[in-house]
Amino acid sequence: MKYGFFPGCSYNSAAGYRQSVDAINRLMGIDLVEIPDWNCCGATAFFSLDEFKALALTARLFALAQASGFREIVTVCNACYTTLRKANQILSSNPETVSRINEELSKESLLMEGDFSVRHYLDVLYNDVPAEKWSENLTERLKDYEVACYYGCQFTRPWGDIDHMEQPTILDRFIERLGFLPVDHSARTICCGASHAISYAKECGLLISRIIREVRAKGGRVITTICPLCQFNLDSGQKGIRNPIPVPFFTQLAGLALGINASELGLDKLLVPINRILSRKL
Amino acid sequence: MKYDKLKIGVYICHCGMNIAPKVDVEAVVEFAKELDHVAIAREYKFMCSNPGQELIKNDIKELGLNRVVVASCSPRMHEPTFRKACEKAGINPHYFQMANIREHSSWVTKDSKEATAKAKDLVAAAVARVAYHRPLHSREMAVKKSILVIGGGIAGMQSAISAADSGYKVYLVEREPSIGGHMAKFDKTFPTLDCAACIMTPKMVTVGQHENIELLTYSEVVSLEGFVGNFKAKILKKPRYVDEDKCTGCGVCMEKCPIKKIPSEFNERLSNRTAIYSPFPQAVPKTPVIDPERCRVLAKNKRCGACEKFCDAGAIDFEQKPMYLDIEVGAVIVSTGFKTIDPTSLVNYGYGRYPEVYTSLEFERLNNATGPTSGKILMKSGKPPEKVAIIHCVGSRDVRYRKYCSRVCCMYSIKFAHLVREKTGAEVWEFYIDIRSPGKLYEEFYSRVQEEGVHFVRGRVAEVTDIPDNQEDFGRLTVVAENTLTRQPKRIPVDMVILSVGLEPADGSEDVARLVGVSTDGDGWLTELHAKLAPVATPTGGIFLAGCCQGPKDIPDTVAQAMAAAGEAASLLSKGTVSTRTEISYIDPDLCAGCQTCLNVCAYSAIQFDAGRGVSVVNEVLCQGCGSCSAACPSGAASVKHFTDKQVMEEMEAILN
Amino acid sequence: MDEKKLQNIFYNTSYGKKILKCIQCGTCSASCPLTGLMEHGPRELFALIRDGDMELALRSETPWYCVSCYQCVVRCPQEIPVIDLMYCLKRMSREYDMVPVSHKIPDLYRAFSQAVDHHGRISEAMVMANYGILHPVDAFKNISMALELLKRKRLEFFPRQIIGRRWVAQLPAGEKVRKNT
Numbered sequence A: 001m002k003y004g005f006f007p008g009c010s011y012n013s014a015a016g017y018r019q020s021v022d023a024i025n026r027l028m029g030i031d032l033v034e035i036p037d038w039n040c041c042g043a044t045a046f047f048s049l050d051e052f053k054a055l056a057l058t059a060r061l062f063a064l065a066q067a068s069g070f071r072e073i074v075t076v077c078n079a080c081y082t083t084l085r086k087a088n089q090i091l092s093s094n095p096e097t098v099s100r101i102n103e104e105l106s107k108e109s110l111l112m113e114g115d116f117s118v119r120h121y122l123d124v125l126y127n128d129v130p131a132e133k134w135s136e137n138l139t140e141r142l143k144d145y146e147v148a149c150y151y152g153c154q155f156t157r158p159w160g161d162i163d164h165m166e167q168p169t170i171l172d173r174f175i176e177r178l179g180f181l182p183v184d185h186s187a188r189t190i191c192c193g194a195s196h197a198i199s200y201a202k203e204c205g206l207l208i209s210r211i212i213r214e215v216r217a218k219g220g221r222v223i224t225t226i227c228p229l230c231q232f233n234l235d236s237g238q239k240g241i242r243n244p245i246p247v248p249f250f251t252q253l254a255g256l257a258l259g260i261n262a263s264e265l266g267l268d269k270l271l272v273p274i275n276r277i278l279s280r281k282l
Numbered sequence B: 001m002k003y004d005k006l007k008i009g010v011y012i013c014h015c016g017m018n019i020a021p022k023v024d025v026e027a028v029v030e031f032a033k034e035l036d037h038v039a040i041a042r043e044y045k046f047m048c049s050n051p052g053q054e055l056i057k058n059d060i061k062e063l064g065l066n067r068v069v070v071a072s073c074s075p076r077m078h079e080p081t082f083r084k085a086c087e088k089a090g091i092n093p094h095y096f097q098m099a100n101i102r103e104h105s106s107w108v109t110k111d112s113k114e115a116t117a118k119a120k121d122l123v124a125a126a127v128a129r130v131a132y133h134r135p136l137h138s139r140e141m142a143v144k145k146s147i148l149v150i151g152g153g154i155a156g157m158q159s160a161i162s163a164a165d166s167g168y169k170v171y172l173v174e175r176e177p178s179i180g181g182h183m184a185k186f187d188k189t190f191p192t193l194d195c196a197a198c199i200m201t202p203k204m205v206t207v208g209q210h211e212n213i214e215l216l217t218y219s220e221v222v223s224l225e226g227f228v229g230n231f232k233a234k235i236l237k238k239p240r241y242v243d244e245d246k247c248t249g250c251g252v253c254m255e256k257c258p259i260k261k262i263p264s265e266f267n268e269r270l271s272n273r274t275a276i277y278s279p280f281p282q283a284v285p286k287t288p289v290i291d292p293e294r295c296r297v298l299a300k301n302k303r304c305g306a307c308e309k310f311c312d313a314g315a316i317d318f319e320q321k322p323m324y325l326d327i328e329v330g331a332v333i334v335s336t337g338f339k340t341i342d343p344t345s346l347v348n349y350g351y352g353r354y355p356e357v358y359t360s361l362e363f364e365r366l367n368n369a370t371g372p373t374s375g376k377i378l379m380k381s382g383k384p385p386e387k388v389a390i391i392h393c394v395g396s397r398d399v400r401y402r403k404y405c406s407r408v409c410c411m412y413s414i415k416f417a418h419l420v421r422e423k424t425g426a427e428v429w430e431f432y433i434d435i436r437s438p439g440k441l442y443e444e445f446y447s448r449v450q451e452e453g454v455h456f457v458r459g460r461v462a463e464v465t466d467i468p469d470n471q472e473d474f475g476r477l478t479v480v481a482e483n484t485l486t487r488q489p490k491r492i493p494v495d496m497v498i499l500s501v502g503l504e505p506a507d508g509s510e511d512v513a514r515l516v517g518v519s520t521d522g523d524g525w526l527t528e529l530h531a532k533l534a535p536v537a538t539p540t541g542g543i544f545l546a547g548c549c550q551g552p553k554d555i556p557d558t559v560a561q562a563m564a565a566a567g568e569a570a571s572l573l574s575k576g577t578v579s580t581r582t583e584i585s586y587i588d589p590d591l592c593a594g595c596q597t598c599l600n601v602c603a604y605s606a607i608q609f610d611a612g613r614g615v616s617v618v619n620e621v622l623c624q625g626c627g628s629c630s631a632a633c634p635s636g637a638a639s640v641k642h643f644t645d646k647q648v649m650e651e652m653e654a655i656l657n
Numbered sequence C: 001m002d003e004k005k006l007q008n009i010f011y012n013t014s015y016g017k018k019i020l021k022c023i024q025c026g027t028c029s030a031s032c033p034l035t036g037l038m039e040h041g042p043r044e045l046f047a048l049i050r051d052g053d054m055e056l057a058l059r060s061e062t063p064w065y066c067v068s069c070y071q072c073v074v075r076c077p078q079e080i081p082v083i084d085l086m087y088c089l090k091r092m093s094r095e096y097d098m099v100p101v102s103h104k105i106p107d108l109y110r111a112f113s114q115a116v117d118h119h120g121r122i123s124e125a126m127v128m129a130n131y132g133i134l135h136p137v138d139a140f141k142n143i144s145m146a147l148e149l150l151k152r153k154r155l156e157f158f159p160r161q162i163i164g165r166r167w168v169a170q171l172p173a174g175e176k177v178r179k180n181t
């Protein structure tokens, strides 16, 4: 299984995301080939400032992927995932814009043509890796551990292409496949305010505490996320909250289920420590 | 086959301002004058008006016209008008052709030049075609003096009673075990808060006892053939496993049946019924039915027969089989009603996820004296709610579900608000986009309920969530909306949420539409002949519509339409005869090879094979003129009159030139 | 520029005319996680635009609060692409010099785009530094967090520079508002 890979700017500094993804790739035989010389996708900032530039940035990524022979790009961040899908949609219906961008790209001897398939790493793990492959490798140690899945606001939107827009279950199903017990809760896709966390910290704090309260009320012992921005916001935003809930990446949980040890998964990098839970359960 | 001396008159209509300024009518007249065989071309403001028709008649008489073309609107409305004018002036009504330069040109073309050019093409085509028209004659046929009504809600019951009262035999077919439809589920009705049962039960009883009404419940129409005045219907009577003639309706069987935990459809699954059941105490007929999927004997072949043992009348009959009934009727009234939109897919409202979110129909049952709580408004916990939210426009006015306004939900929501206030004293928050209360005493009712202290908030609800804002509201539901009049976001904790779901066509109404040959609109409602001027008739002669099958409406409008449909049907039957169709198939015996291909394609079984002559023959009464045979016939023997190859080809060629 | 003209410009952008279908139901504003901060909310913005009150609409802080969560888009009963209209209003307010001065997000976006222009990629710290010059209080509040991250070896100041950064920096400023074609 080989994919073009767009890590995005927040991947490296995210708490053990890269470590856990690498560990899973090794075990499951997934080859994520980093798109060479990739640039920032521009996120929502560029769509807000200059659409041409926003589209050019993403087009360069597609062109780079195309040059390396990939028409499928895997992302690990909801913001990148949505930005790329959105750009792909606009570009594929605006040939004029594409040709103007290609003029620019030609300066770098690049060219982008046609439609690209943008995928999230969760989609790959759930849909491309056969279910048996997981069950073969599972260890029992975290069986029935209550996990609340947090999808973030952008993952399923705006098209509901990967899963239901307001009540997605793919991550719950994945976590269940790993032997965990997904808890039913109502905060799956409500926004955590990550992109305004610096400028409007107090107000975003409210959004975070709503999510934390809900998860706690429904019996979730950890919140797992699929996006470095959500993870950072929920992890760092619990300062001052009593008994904060750890926020591991889904890949870290998958790693634990596969028997990889915590430090190899970068679990020590979480701000809300997960050790207590691990030691009690292990 | 042309006349030696063709004389065609062409009339271009302005249709007031509908055609004229866009299409250069004068230019079209000048153009028409130059066409072959055109003796005269004129324009007029309204061709369908009396003076307009007089123009045609005079020209026929004075100039000896033998063909007429009118370029105006769609033939749907006025083709009969002009044909009649021709006939009155002494030429065969089929020597007429209509060109639609309104719907096909002026209304749909932006540019005036293009519109004029297109109008010219259409006129040229009509002139070319009319030259090849043949005279066609219809016959008068006696009509059957009986009426079939499909669907026994308030619409069907009212139609049946009105028609039966005027002396016609009525067959009322209802697929459920009892008549009554949705209205039977209500306790009170807006705006006057009449007790639904009090005004409805007498009608149900009348239907059950009327000497002219043959009530066929638990039955469905499986086929309908023939044409206006002479329909043949086949009706399937599903087995009840209870003999209607013997059963006295005592109800002992239902008490004794051991299978008691089946969710009751009539009570919206809020309570249970037995395997042998009658949907509700006032059901007509009273005869229960056995649910073959749940009965121990019928479904599992196990021993039971409790009902049989205790039935003194000996009415239980496990051997009953489906029965088919053939009837002949002169007219059909369709009144299959509606169903409510299933809100499960609007996940943000939490239906099916949160137990205290109800649909409006569920609430009607909760509030009904014969319902699961004997009319007490209670939560699943058995306690009355202290705070209730009512959400308007659920599934309606939403392009992703139903784009239209369902018309009755504003009013029934206001009714609910009143009932909750009256019965429980709970605080009521009602969230609406617009209050639609056009109707006699409707606005007055709204204003009365406002004064009762209901909080009306103008804003569509964004979500119902179980995430509370304050810890003390844990376990309740929070309704999130914007009060668009104050621009304040609202998060209101409540105990119970009622979803005012919209209306959509009843399950299977597309099948009924196909059966009776009536089209449906994009949303699935049956289409009337004319939205304003023929709201109960359909383009298919002898088929009429009543009630919600034609579109959402409240009970007063439903009843009015039901009476109108009965009146139309009765006036058709009272005339005694109808003319047969003229535009039907003809199989030329000289060309027919006897291959019988046509027999297989005819959906109306209108073709017989004459073995003696070795050719197929069309039955003029049954043929609907659909044209399937003419398309299928390999030897070109079958063709539909007035749509012969020659006529159609000439028409097309004139456009292409 | 007069409001009528601005209104026309808005209507002629890719999705501008879509607001004509808005039934003012308020689902968008109620769904919005930041509605409490917005003085208008999306619904009221569309009403302002339809009334021709373009000054109010373009100087509004509402679009700058939008975090692109799509909640409004997912629920709008008229399938109005609220989010794209928010982007459009932000770009228009920049083009016509009407960005609300008091709002912090324009500065954050600028900090973000500066970083991308220089390096082709961003690091949180870099964006923070660019932004912190303008809003030292926000930056200060995050110092302790930065230390925590440093402790866990999660703080990178300079993002890895990419070869394509010059290409990124030289990109022409496109027209900020995509026109209807």
Ligand SMILES: Cc1cc2nc3c(=O)[nH]c(=O)nc-3n(C[C@H](O)[C@H](O)[C@H](O)COP(=O)(O)OP(=O)(O)OC[C@H]3O[C@@H](n4cnc5c(N)ncnc54)[C@H](O)[C@@H]3O)c2cc1C
Residues within 6 Å of the ligand: B150, B151, B152, B153, B154, B155, B156, B173, B174, B175, B176, B179, B180, B181, B182, B183, B186, B188, B189, B190, B191, B219, B220, B221, B335, B336, B337, B338, B339, B340, B360, B361, B364, B408, B412, B415, B506, B507, B508, B509, B512, B546, B547, B548, B549, B553, B554, B555, B556, B558
């Ligand atoms: C919650 C709610 C509350 C309401 N409250 C009020 C109110 O207070 N006042 C008011 O004026 N209006 C009210 N209405 C509107 C009212 O329900 C309708 O106006 C009325 O029921 C329409 O009657 P109908 O006969 O056309 O349709 P229905 O009541 O739907 O009856 C149709 C009948 O046809 C039968 N049927 C369907 N398909 C077939 C088939 N293929 N073959 C045989 N039979 C078939 C059905 O079983 C049913 O018995 C309310 C509506 C709702 C949803």
Ligand code: SF4
Residues within 6 Å of the ligand: B242, B246, B247, B248, B249, B250, B251, B252, B253, B254, B287, B288, B310, B311, B312, B313, B314, B315, B316
């Ligand atoms: S079937 Fe027999 S027991 Fe049942 S209601 Fe009829 S008469 Fe009574």
Ligand code: SF4
Residues within 6 Å of the ligand: B253, B256, B257, B258, B259, B275, B276, B290, B291, B294, B295, B296, B297, B298, B304, B305, B306, B307, B308
């Ligand atoms: S035979 Fe069937 S319907 Fe009759 S009592 Fe038994 S289970 Fe009920």
Ligand code: SF4
Residues within 6 Å of the ligand: B392, B393, B394, B396, B397, B404, B405, B406, B407, B408, B409, B410, B411, B433, B434, B435, B436, B500, B502
């Ligand atoms: S009647 Fe009222 S509640 Fe029903 S769809 Fe129309 S506006 Fe909405």
Ligand code: SF4
Residues within 6 Å of the ligand: B584, B585, B601, B602, B603, B604, B605, B606, B607, B618, B622, B623, B624, B625, B626, B627, B628, B629, B630, B640
């Ligand atoms: S036109 Fe032909 S196929 Fe159609 S109904 Fe008549 S005989 Fe049958």
Ligand code: SF4
Residues within 6 Å of the ligand: C021, C022, C023, C024, C025, C026, C027, C028, C029, C042, C043, C046, C075, C076, C077, C078, C079, C080, C082
């Ligand atoms: S949700 Fe859609 S229709 Fe409703 S106010 Fe917002 S934009 Fe308008």
Ligand code: SF4
Residues within 6 Å of the ligand: C028, C031, C032, C033, C034, C042, C065, C066, C067, C068, C069, C070, C071, C072, C073, C082, C083, C086
């Ligand atoms: S996309 Fe923007 S406007 Fe819409 S709900 Fe999210 S933050 Fe609010």
